[in-house]
Amino acid sequence: MTDSPSLVFVVDDDESVCRALVRLIQSAGYRVETFGSAREFLDRMPAVSCPACLVLDIQMPDVSGLELARELNAALPIIFITGHGDIAMGVGAMKAGATDFLPKPVCDTDLLRAIEQALERAEQMRAIRRELDSLHDRADRLTPRERQVMALVVTGLLNKQVASELGTVEQTIKAHRRRVMAKMEATSLAQLIRIADKIGLSGAVGAHAQR
Template structure:
């Protein structure tokens, strides 16, 4: 999976290593940016807008790699590289979500394999997030009453029951329901339920009593 739209950030305070890793990863068809410190990387990463991963050295002049991993809070897949790792460090990194932990000097094939796997995870996460963003955007088109109707409809309640819950008539609920379906861009109740499940939307418990 090589795609020039996929971003790889390399963070290593050894300038020669940084350059070499950058050239290698770029030769595989990825977009690469290199950084000599955690702080320089953090200043840049706030603005990235595409699937990305980080190739990260453990030993850095400001934050170390594990500290930087905590700062990122699992927002990006990380491939750790280090000449000073131990089993405990490896376990901590992997538990916190790192995709790989490679000793220096890193073999080209091992690094490119690890980067590819990290980017596959990044693409999956990015795709899911884009879908959720689109759902929330459509949800934002609903009026407060339409959101109430949607929350009840997706629990399987009939129009007549929803009308009773909301103190109105069935005809009004049918109209609200039609607008909900149109704004949420679905054509069936099953689709609407799946969309609601994706964002954890449900009716308040006291509405079913």
């Protein structure tokens, strides 16, 4: 059994299925929260502060599992389960962001394996979000001119070219560039380029921008 802080949400309108899934998932050491419909899940929309995934029935009244998945827009890894699956439905599920698509009655081993993989993906997603938050926080420390310098430097322009673009002198650009590297915690131009790509900082800066 796993001593895990991870959380599994189960959304299924069949109470007996929910009870069986809860017993199985809890037996593997995961915490579980159940919802009787997609609408109930959307209305209560739990705040998630740990790795989490969603075990979701596709065919439910009112709001379907596929509609819920599209609404969530990949916020959580989703394992679809269904008693009436076909190839077209499976394709639709994968396009909606499913990590797995399992037929009912669900094989215990298959479901637990799918949950483990989904939670690993959830942790990877959380790590990516934490990294992006950190990078954006660093970028927020840049002055407007430093942001302009960074946007141009990462396009491959030399200091003198950046200076010409911004209507200043090369020595000033060198000073700005040093501060950019320090604030962004980059040790090389290659690393700065990767950071700029991750945070969507482009080189689209107008010529002779105001200092």
